[in-house]
Amino acid sequence: MKDLYTLEDLRHWETATAGEPLPIRLGVFGDPVAHSRSPQMLNAALEACGIPARYCRLHIRPEEFAEAARLLPQAGFIGANVTVPHKIAAMNEADVVDENARKIGAVNTLVVEGERLLGFNTDGPGLMRAIRAEFGVDLRDLRVMVLGAGGGAGRAIAAQCALEGCERLVLVNRTLEKAREVAAELAPYFKGPRVYGPLHRLEAVPWEETKLAAQLTQTDLVINATSCGMKPTDPSVLPESILQANLLVFDTIYTARRTPLVEAAQTVGARAANGLSMLLYQGVLAFEIWFNRTAPVEIMKKALSSA
Numbered sequence: 001m002k003d004l005y006t007l008e009d010l011r012h013w014e015t016a017t018a019g020e021p022l023p024i025r026l027g028v029f030g031d032p033v034a035h036s037r038s039p040q041m042l043n044a045a046l047e048a049c050g051i052p053a054r055y056c057r058l059h060i061r062p063e064e065f066a067e068a069a070r071l072l073p074q075a076g077f078i079g080a081n082v083t084v085p086h087k088i089a090a091m092n093e094a095d096v097v098d099e100n101a102r103k104i105g106a107v108n109t110l111v112v113e114g115e116r117l118l119g120f121n122t123d124g125p126g127l128m129r130a131i132r133a134e135f136g137v138d139l140r141d142l143r144v145m146v147l148g149a150g151g152g153a154g155r156a157i158a159a160q161c162a163l164e165g166c167e168r169l170v171l172v173n174r175t176l177e178k179a180r181e182v183a184a185e186l187a188p189y190f191k192g193p194r195v196y197g198p199l200h201r202l203e204a205v206p207w208e209e210t211k212l213a214a215q216l217t218q219t220d221l222v223i224n225a226t227s228c229g230m231k232p233t234d235p236s237v238l239p240e241s242i243l244q245a246n247l248l249v250f251d252t253i254y255t256a257r258r259t260p261l262v263e264a265a266q267t268v269g270a271r272a273a274n275g276l277s278m279l280l281y282q283g284v285l286a287f288e289i290w291f292n293r294t295a296p297v298e299i300m301k302k303a304l305s306s307a
């Protein structure tokens with residue numbers, strides 16, 4: 001199997017994959033996609049379950065996405081994962097979009113059904129499962145702060161928190177306007193009676209240290225959905241000085257076991273986790289959608305950690 005396939009390969013899939021011991025019938029579309037660990041995780045699951053199919057990486061550029069998605073049925077695909085920057089395009093391209101994905105506003109999992117494409121989103125539910133696995137608590141019981149709430153990942157996470165009916169949701173984005181937009185979209189979810197004292201249940205907050213520090217005293221879980229921390233030289237997205245020991249800190253970044261934020265959080269005694277478990281559970285949920293059976297979570301976890 002090649003490291004990366006292209007649109008041209010997809011146009012002639014049988015020829016492009018001739019000689020493969022097992023048919024490649026699943027994959028991840030992205031740009032860039034070379035770093036994706038999904039093949040290791042999902043191929044381990046396919047093998048463990050005795051499913052005669054393989055999962056690959058497809059490097060598909062934005063202008064190629066629609067054609068690539070439409071080629072999936074004739075190429076014999078079961079489905080695909082979709083990552084940056086195609087999640088909105090995937091929602092537009094799918095013939096039927098699951099309600100949860102529609103509410104989140106993005107699709108990361110496609111299922112081929114005859115000639116049709118069905119769209120799902122397992123990022124939000126994957127985060128929910130990850131929070132439960134890492135911290136033993138449910139989003140709905142928490143006051144959550146989302147950093148980078150205006151970015152692609154942040155919007156999906158904020159929407160999932162809203163769908164879960166979390167106690168309080170604080171949206172933070174370097175460009176405040178984007179956090180305000182998201183707050184306006186999610187406002188209908190926070191009209192209910194569950195009020196934490198006099199505080200608003202939903203707020204968009206400027207990225208200013210004193211304001212963030214004040215909000216953190218009313219927060220249980222902080223989620224970093226910015227790209228800050230991907231490079232080892234990046235600073236912690238929140239300074240140690242405003243973090244507290246009673247916080248739960250989840251960094252969606254998984255390029256290091258201890259990302260700069262995880263390190264800062266652990267230094268002050270807070271419980272913290274990187275984003276590997278979110279990647280794991282979005283994959284677990286995609287597998288379960290494709291095959292309608294329980295995924296081998298432990299095997300997938302092991303494959304992901306050693307990838």
Ligand code: ATR
Nearest residue numbers: 148149150151152153173174175178225226227228
């Ligand atoms: P996307 O395409 O998902 O928006 P992105 O451009 O990498 O991806 O940005 C993701 C998020 O990280 C955004 O919320 C971005 O903030 P802006 O909307 O203000 O650009 C945020 N982000 C990136 N680097 C950051 C940094 N150093 N500090 C704070 N936020 C940052």
